[in-house]
Amino acid sequence: MKTISCMNIDENLLRSFGAEDKTFKKKETIFNEGDHAMYYFQITKGKVKLNNYNEDGKEFIHNVLGKNQSFGDALLFLNQYYPMNAVSLDNSEILRLPRSQFMEMLRQNPDLSLEMNACFSQEIFYKLKMVQSMASQNPIQRLTGLLNYLKSYHGNDCAHSFPIEFTRQQLASLVGLRVETVIRALKKMEKEGSIVFKDRKILY
Template sequence: MKTISCMNINPELLYIYGGEDRSYNSKDYVYREGDPALYYYQIVKGRVKQNSYNEEGKEFIHNILGENQSFGEPMLFLEEHYIMNTVCLTSVELIRLSKNNFMELLEKNPKLCQEMNACFSQRIYFKEIMLQSMSSQNPILRLKGLLNYLKSYYAEDCEQCFHVEFTRQQIANLTGLRVETVIRALKKMEKQGELKIDNRKILY
């Protein structure tokens, strides 16, 4: 499976266009659901999660992102507010670039526009596959849809090298399955050689 990671723009180019260094502590919010979309963010060090909560207060994790990955850029092309939170899982260092400067950077660097279009297209493609998988009654197909979607955020194109940084309970919440069903399905997938479980870590 060929994958395309989130945007990773040369930091020096970001600084030329006014990029700013920002530091956060674990559990800090970079932005909250409902905030206006003002910046492009690129992670230098650390990890963040993107999440939202339903009316009952149940957390839904959309993704976990790390070093050299970006976030926030899709909403810069819309006059809309963020539809999810971005929360630091560790101490985080990132570069942020204002919306106007980001648009100027893209205008003057057409190749980056092409790379961003490819990234967005890949996101939509894998998300549609995941949504189709979620309609299946087969738990393994649901898990495959989710795992392929999560792996699509990473550039490595290899077998069973992607570490799924979600708990079994989080995977259950994402797929609408019971946690016991997730555990059984993962074990079955391991027996079939579709993934590895190493010290409880899922490698896909």
């Protein structure tokens, strides 16, 4: 299935509406859960992790995003608070555009709104597919649903080209399985050819 790499707006266009270049060090927080949504963020270098922590301090990772990808944009339309944290995984460079200028950019460039709607629709589609997979008792089906969802953000249909940025324990937490079950399922998926292991990384 063809996917759309959400969302990559021309950097010159962003800067023409007042976007500023921000640098974040490794492990530095970009925003916290509960902060008011004030900016459109687009990564020009590095990686960003979106996460939460439960009451026991256990981390839940929503996604890991890289160069040319955006985050936090959907909440700008709701005028809401961030339901997650954004943390820089590497030394990262990010374009940050204030909400008012972001809205003005969309008003002057309506085609961007159409592209953004397509991205939001894609995200909802893959989230629903992932939720459907989570209802399965089959560990491989659960993992496949999760991997498809993660890969959908990167617009890459090639097999074994997408690196999974999660540990086995994190994958287990995301799909609600024991880590031993996930390890066995991944080995079976490797035998079936749906994933490959390279330098201890999973390629999907």
